[in-house]
Amino acid sequence: MKTTEDIFNILKIKFADAVIELKAGVPTEDYILINPFELDKVCTFLKNSDDYKFDNMMNLSGVDNANGKKTTSEDGTHKTEGGTLSVFYHLESISLKHKITLAVTVSIEKPEVTSVSEVWRSADWHEREAFDMFGIIFLNHPDLRRILMPYDWEAGYPLRKDYESPEFYQGMKVPY
Amino acid sequence: MPLKTEEMVLNMGPQHPSTHGVLRLELQLEGEIIKAVKPHIGYLHRCFEKHTEVMTYPQVIPYVDRMDYLASMYNEFGYAIAVEKLLGIEVPERVDFIRVIMGELQRIASHLVAIGTYGADLGAFTPFLFAFRDREKILSLFEMTCGGRLLYNYIWVGGVSHDLHPDFVRLTREFISYFRPNIKEMNELLSFNKIFVERTANVGILPLDTAINFGISGPNLRASGIKWDLRRDDPYSVYNRFDFEIPIGDGRMGTVGDCWDRYFIRILEMEESLKIIEQALDQLPEGDVTSAIPKRIKPPVGQVYTRVENPRGELGYFIISNGSLNPFRVKVRAPSFVNLGIMDELCRGHMIADVIAILGSIDIVLGEIDR
């Protein structure tokens, strides 16, 4: 059993530039903020090291932090600029029974994160879902396609807070 | 002119009798041998996660019912626990016991569907109807409690919507004594049937390390031979007060982690669930079930990931609150969604008929995969 703080301290020594910050004190869950481009190295270490053995990725979720600047133009339409997207990784070790939460934050203009599907195969579909819903691009992902939405959905990424559903899809009216 | 041969692509689904919903499997075949399986999902996508962002916390509960529609009680159970953790409230003991009883009854009902449809997939139609006959009895118990047979809206944040019906305890005990012999009957009819064993043993073998790497959970993981059950290993509610076994796959008919193991785990789990229900009924405390329900649910800023052992595996809720009445983000870690990802790995080199056997043994619910 290791707490998030222990793990953070060790990671900070091992991967000085990859590990950014420990977010403690958030109600019910602490998490470690990681550099999106070094994520796979950290994860490989966490999975393979005998002290941690994080062999199971429980969950991966994309989040739109909705912290962009919102401007309303004259005709009443909203436009959001800037802002960040996050990805949360909930890891667990089945043999050692400890858990940890990792997070990465990327800008909405260039949402690129290294894929961890090489580390945990379960990340494959989760990352496709995050791509589908938030447009987060997972670098080195073997098969980054939409998963829940139609493959030819062109109206953007539905779970982003500024998403607006299109009028028509394939000639069918969308708002019913 | 030389003969040209090419691989055949067969679309199994979205309209197919044994894809358990609207799932499309793109099979690459060489003769009847599977070269690759590509699942295409999303035909049942109902924008659950988007909907939650514009609803208050209690309003989400009817929606979680509709994810895994064969285990609605358990979906509510998980959601309620997550929000309670975010709010930091304790529920009365009676509520916890009622939730456990409902959850375990739901587990039996869900496993019955899994077992019955698995039989039907392999051509044995009678077990299917036997299973549904018994499931109806459980649904009647649910109907008596909350009025719904499939979608309940029963387990609320901080409590449950109604107290138990005065006859509930008696009728549940009657059900247990009625149901025990039926498990034996199912074993005689299906589990140890020679043809059934031939069809399922040594088919779709899932080794433990692959299973963990793919994030497989629930009965499918236990069939690969690890005692891993969130009810015991990451206890929630009052599960740590009950005494029950965690059945694991032992490769009795073939290899550890084959389809037969995955099937038989569910039979054994039904017996364990019966045990839990019996103990819970014995210990059921008196009390008020609605006293802890908050008038206004407005959690503080924060985030929470909780998970429960759904009949299909690890059902996780990742909820972020920004301090308003609506959840900022609800992400569901649906067990079937993750479990379905293993299809390609399991099916390669098997025959078309085995795809059905493997898919049935994984026991997916498309409502939960597509959300």
Place this chain on the structure above:
Amino acid sequence: MIYDFLLKLTGSEIAAGFIQSLLPLFVFILPFALFAVLLERKVSAHMQDRLGPMRTGYHGILQTVADIIKLVQKEDIVPTNSDKPLFNIAPVLVFTGSYAAFAAIPFSSAFIGSNIDLGLFFIVAVSGLVVAGILMAGWASNNKYTLLGAMRSAAQVISYEIPTMLVILTIVMMTGTLNLTTLSELQTGYFWNWMILGGPVAGLVKLAFIPSMFIGFVIIYISTLAEVNRTPFDIPEAESELVSGYHTEYSGMKFAMFFLAEYANMFAVSAIVAAVFFGGYQSPIGYLGNTLDILWLIPIEQFFWFTFKGVFFVFVQMWLRWTLPRLRVDQLMALCWKYLIPIAFVNLLIVGLITVL
């Protein structure tokens, strides 16, 4: 006898032959199919703790009639990219195959469509026509599922004809005839003269025949079950894998013809088993007509016994269907080539030795 009667009635050989050939269809196959479909539904329902159809008529006895009316009214859908001539011929061919088999089935001593010397051989040969129809249907539908179903079906039916033929050969070796009427007449008297109990021979030889005959019966029953594509061998139309197999694309009356052929076939193979091993139309316990000295009663009694035996074996087929899961293609082939055929061969050898000695 019926032919003579019809000849006298109409005065024309052609008309008599024509009417006689239609008799099994209208007197037997259609009513039987109606009855068998209802029986199947009722048998399955009661095995599964249900009631089955209850609304149409008393305990649902008119259910199949209602179904037929519905099927007749249905639109006849032909897929756009199908091979239309083949698509249309296939159901007719399948039905013809199973219908033609009835020509040589002796329903009673007075009524057999055509009393040919090669009766058994004819039935086996003509039911091979069904395979051609199934392949045609599978190919012409231009659908991968139907094609897979048809290919499986062809492989299965052809493989399982071998053990069937071997068992029939065993019987032929014992009795020296392929004529079903003669075969039935041989087993006359009481049930201990039936082939399953060693046939009409007496003494120790009879005891020696019994095990071989029993094995032969089991083999022929299993392989005929496979020939008519019933569970546990319903792989060609395995609904959970191949939707409905070769008849996926058919609707309305064409589908009904496949359906009719399936039930007709079920009875045909049961009739073969009954005729070969269970005394054909012979009564197990003597005839009322003989006791009361009313000779015209005997053929009617014989008809009853034959139908009874046939329907009993059809019932067993249903019973198996609603109890057992389905085999896989390779397991099915393994069962045929690794077990049934070698056993049938050895059985043939043993019976041959006994006969020679």
